[in-house]
Amino acid sequence: MEIREQLSDKLLDNTSQKCILNIEIYKERALAYAQIESAVCVLSDMQENKSYIYKSAAAEELGLSKSENPTEIDSIWEEEMLKKIHPDDRLKKYIHELRFFRLLDAMKMTERTAYSVVSKIRMKDKNDQYRWVKHRMFYIYSPNNGRLRLALCLYNIALTSSHAPDFMIINAVKGKVVVKDKLDYKSILSPRELEVLKFVGEGYSSKEIAGLLSISINTVSRHRQNILEKLKVKNSTQAFKDSFY
Template identity: 65%
Template sequence: MKILETLNETLLNKEPHKKDECLLDIDIYKNVALMYCQIENSISVLSDMRDNKSYVYKSNTALKLGLSKGKNPSVVDSIWEEEILKKIHPDDKLKKYIHELRFFKLMDSLDPKARTDYNVVSRIRVKDENDEYKFVQHRMYYIYSPYNGKLRFSLCLYGISIDQSILLPSDFLIINSVTGEVIVEDRLNYTTILTQRELEILKFVGEGFTSKEIAGFLFISVNTVSRHRQNILEKLKVKNSIKAFKESFH
């Protein structure tokens, strides 16, 4: 999945110079993650962008989502909490990745002093203990190092959503938690612009599949895929399909 490769290249602080090393005390942030887990009965994931590790803290909510509880924290040699991510609905997982890249770009454009005002709030579908999709609220916060100005930690919280109505879609928002203002809404709903088939094809394009591969997935001809791709370009007024994906999903 190319969006995941892009996120890794964007988020991870590779080979930091000693003089630029972040001196934040990780134990302080581990305690914050544990506190959220205990007080909110959430699954709390602290990811370290410098060391490419995650520390996962689980409450009884983990059991409701069919996850093993184990001891706190469990340590993952990646910034991605794969045990949780693999249970997210495929469409929501792709949107989650895209939304996180959009959040990083927004934060990167802000004055460092303003970054603490913003966070991600999402409503996503996650398989539960009965292998059925349940709505989960996902929140994400970024912690930047005051020593080198780089993103050091992300804190992700997963909790059962109060509203389980299937009439409401999945939500992906960036909010200013000081003002309560929604800064960025999910722009992935293009039903008024693109057809469902065009959306499917655009998603496959964004994942790096060729027209021939997409035709095989959807049981249609390559010519039909090409025609849909051309329609997408015309509707979104862009020059190529990759740009269409970036314009639509970033």
């Protein structure tokens, strides 16, 4: 996926100057989060391209394997978790993580610790049914080279779907929402228009979208024009960015 490739390129630290953070301290914190909050906690190491997944009893509710704790994988992408996320929400997750990275990357090091991501996503549970899950993400930067070193993600089963935005960047120090979804596009666009917009965001051409949705190119063009008119933007790519960014 194009968005995920962009995100990997930004997140992975391939610089020669290595981070001096003691990851063992953060592993202990990740385990504590999982135990205290009944969460699934993923600690991803951008320098080593590894992840450590800590599971509580909530993992069983989500139908996740509960073998070693933590489970160590050779990737910053926890595929077992990601494949359970609804495809639409998985794409949004990647987009918003890239958005979050860009926001913090433009800040001073001293300001970054105040910020985190809070979002709600749909994940399949042990009965193969989608459930609402609260997802939070924190970035930890290297003090010696300023590069992103660790990402800490928490997944908690939510009680119900709330009316809060699907995605927010918050400042915990000031207790403020810094960024949230600009458009309630689900109430503006039809289900078919949302499908077309999603494929536009993934980089598919009108011809490819027509094949994927089994409709004519003319129909795709009409949907794209409707999207532009409804969202009042100049092109479909901008519509996608404005809806998610």
